[in-house]
Amino acid sequence: MPELPEVEVVKKSLKRTICNLTIKNIDIPNKFLRYKIDEKFMKKMVKSKVLSVLRRSKYILINLNNNYTIMVHLGMTGKIIITGTNKKNYKTSFYYELSNSKIAHNHLIMKFSKNILLTYNDVRKFGFIKIFKTKNLHLNSHLNKLGPEPLSKKFNFNYFKKNVKKRKVYLKDLLMNQKFIAGLGNIYVNEAIFLSKINPKARSNEIPLKKISLLISNIKKVLKKAIMEGGSSIKDFNNTKGKNGNFQQFFNVYGKQGSTCSRSNCIGTIQRIWISKRSTFFCDICQK
DNA sequence: AGGCATGTTACAGG
DNA sequence: ACCTGTAACATGCC
Numbered sequence: 001m002p003e004l005p006e007v008e009v010v011k012k013s014l015k016r017t018i019c020n021l022t023i024k025n026i027d028i029p030n031k032f033l034r035y036k037i038d039e040k041f042m043k044k045m046v047k048s049k050v051l052s053v054l055r056r057s058k059y060i061l062i063n064l065n066n067n068y069t070i071m072v073h074l075g076m077t078g079k080i081i082i083t084g085t086n087k088k089n090y091k092t093s094f095y096y097e098l099s100n101s102k103i104a105h106n107h108l109i110m111k112f113s114k115n116i117l118l119t120y121n122d123v124r125k126f127g128f129i130k131i132f133k134t135k136n137l138h139l140n141s142h143l144n145k146l147g148p149e150p151l152s153k154k155f156n157f158n159y160f161k162k163n164v165k166k167r168k169v170y171l172k173d174l175l176m177n178q179k180f181i182a183g184l185g186n187i188y189v190n191e192a193i194f195l196s197k198i199n200p201k202a203r204s205n206e207i208p209l210k211k212i213s214l215l216i217s218n219i220k221k222v223l224k225k226a227i228m229e230g231g232s233s234i235k236d237f238n239n240t241k242g243k244n245g246n247f248q249q250f251f252n253v254y255g256k257q258g259s260t261c262s263r264s265n266c267i268g269t270i271q272r273i274w275i276s277k278r279s280t281f282f283c284d285i286c287q288k
Numbered sequence: 289a290g291g292c293a294t295g296t297t298a299c300a301g302g
Numbered sequence: 303a304c305c306t307g308t309a310a311c312a313t314g315c316c
Contacts, residue, residue: 002294002295003294003295006294034295034297034311058296073295075296076293076294076296076312077294077313077314105313123312123313124293124311124313124314125313126295126311141297178296185295186295187294188294231294232294234293235293235294235314235315254294276307276308279293
């Protein structure tokens with residue numbers, strides 16, 4: 001489900017709901033996610049308190065007061081659902097049922113103080129939950145090679161220019177590369193390239209300098225807008241209350257093959273091709 | 289039936 | 303040691 005905006009939406013609601021709460025109990029109906037959960041280690045987190053919830057790239061980081069940080073990655077279909085334990089707080093039983101350990105694909109359920117439940121649900125099990133010493137968090141193999149956050153000041157013209165010249169990969173592959181820029185995925189790369197009127201097969205070392213500035217500002221723009229709209233829901237994504245995002249309504253190219261280009265005065269048709277095994281969408285006229 | 293899916297990484301080869 | 307391409311992971315949907 002999750003690229004940077006979706007993960008940010010989840011992080012924000014976690015921050016609102018579980019900060020300062022204490023973990024009371026952890027139930028693990030299925031340990032076999034992308035990495036097997038060490039149940040004993042995980043249960044040692046019981047009785048500790050959540051100090052903060054952060055995001056780096058597509059990773060959610062739950063910082064506890066016991067010097068450990070829980071890292072959650074949602075893979076393709078991971079969801080975090082927050083509910084209370086009292087069924088009558090819910091208009092329908094839907095959210096309540098989602099916190100039931102017998103529901104399909106619920107893999108971990110964490111009970112907090114104030115009767116708050118956090119459920120990790122993941123159909124394809126590409127996601128994972130791991131624990132690190134907070135002190136060494138940035139050294140672990142998931143985080144230590146990541147490029148800058150696209151919404152940070154580090155992701156700027158000079159950084160882009162410096163790194164773009166020494167390679168000649170497809171621009172799309174460069175933007176998908178988490179070592180170059182962290183947090184973009186297939187949807188937002190397609191959309192940002194469209195907004196910048198660049199062909200996804202343009203070679204990274206041939207992008208005009210003018211286009212670099214444009215691309216950087218479009219990447220930031222599309223991510224901010226997507227966060228504001230609660231992320232994109234195609235099939236799987238919803239926020240911690242089970243609610244869909246809206247940004248899919250603003251897609252210009254993703255999944256739009258065969259449609260007329262949304263840009264006014266453009267009569268192009270959205271094409272679908274594959275770059276590095278990933279679906280790629282672009283307008284055949286304004287992204288020549 | 290077969291192809292495709294918002295992601296990451298292990299591995300082989302250069 | 304770095305870069306690149308491919309396959310694999312597990313499940314559901316069209």
